[in-house]
Amino acid sequence: MVFFGGLLGLMGLATLAFRDADVIGLPAAGVGAGLLLVGAGVVGLGFLRRSRARRRRAARGEPEPIGDVFERARALPRLLRAARRGEYPGLPTSRMALWGFALLYLVSPIDVLPELLPIIGVADDAGVAVWLLTSVSTATGLYLRHERDRSQLPPR
Known part of the structure; x- marks a missing residue:
């Protein structure tokens, strides 16, 4: 999830930096900011999921x-x-x-x-x-x- 969120964030940054025309009828700045926010959220969820999985493994005694x-x-x-x-x-x-x-x-x-x-x-x-x-x-x-x-x- 972290990797996928990072890709979404990079696509958002690239859209903000290099795109001038509308994207599917939406303003490029809005699409770029949206992708950036969704990417940051997915990265955060990925780190949260990873830490929960690590705690679960430790509680079960897995190496x-x-x-x-x-x-x-x-x-x-x-x-x-x-x-x-x-x-x-x-x-x-x-x-x-x-x-x-x-x-x-x-x-x-x-x-x-x-x-x-x-x-x-x-x-x-x-x-x-x-x-x-x-x-x-x-x-x-x-x-x-x-x-x-x-x-x-x-x-x-």
Whole structure:
């Protein structure tokens, strides 16, 4: 939601800055200000939703992902190796298959919405890319926590 709200806000700013003519019969300044306000609201709701989800996970005792972007990127090959060997049950085969399908969709020339449509044509690719990056980042963060917890266990 935060990403989508940011896009709406950017579209509002671009409309305010570069558009002189009416937009669908409405004044450009009104459309730009409206998009900017709606985008800010969606960003705020996205942050609120994210914080509520984090509190719910903590209340249920679910582990929180750790590591920054670079640590998670370095952990991805280890995660894939461990999942393939069966050493890490936290990553089901179905999720790895979904990651593969998402990559295939992003590189294939066939789209659900063609790029010929001005903004909407890129939205499906952007949505798949955001989902893929978020899913991979969360999985690698959980794997880093798993590695850290395993290294802190006393030897048998």
